[in-house]
Amino acid sequence: EAEVAQSPRYKITEKSQAVAFWCDPISGHATLYWYRQILGQGPELLVQFQDESVVDDSQLPKDRFSAERLKGVDSTLKIQPAELGDSAMYLCASSHHIHPEAFFGQGTRLTVV
């Protein structure tokens, strides 16, 4: 069964350091999402791609966060510098242009110390 792949699963980093997360969506899914989930809350959208183009990054803290999907396939989310408040689960999801449901990866649990 096709899955969204994310790495790493867990990441511990010191504040002010840079950190990056990688996501490989389900093959053929043109839409890719990055969500952030703070413990005890629902996921919130950070950025949405349609192929290689950003569709929505209104909630992405652009002073420290960046995201790219250069070839319209896999994607990288970067934080530089990391802050204590960035500790959260970072979830990647993808969807097909015909079907509205999003499929999620296992997530990356980030702890900033």
Place this chain on the structure above:
Amino acid sequence: AQSVTQLGSHVSVSEGALVLLRCNYSSSVPPYLFWYVQYPNQGLQLLLKYTSAATLVKGINGFEAEFKKSETSFHLTKPSAHMSDAAEYFCAVSDQAAGNKLTFGGGTRVLVKP
């Protein structure tokens, strides 16, 4: 803007009892609605979806949900809880005008007592 409200952040049920999780949504257009389940330190798994076909939707693991437009609700039920149903459940609404961006509720954690 779309929004989702899940009533009750925690629900405790006995094994074999009915599970009922409440979800109300706000949407300016006919919505697509979803329920996802999340186990600790895992991603979200799709339980079921409503996309304007039948109002009673059946999903995986014995769950079902009913779309009620007049009540703007999409409550999730399972007739008989199993220990493996202990998890967090999220209701979500899709914004069709914004590339199917999902807006999630705050989640309901289900505890199943033996």
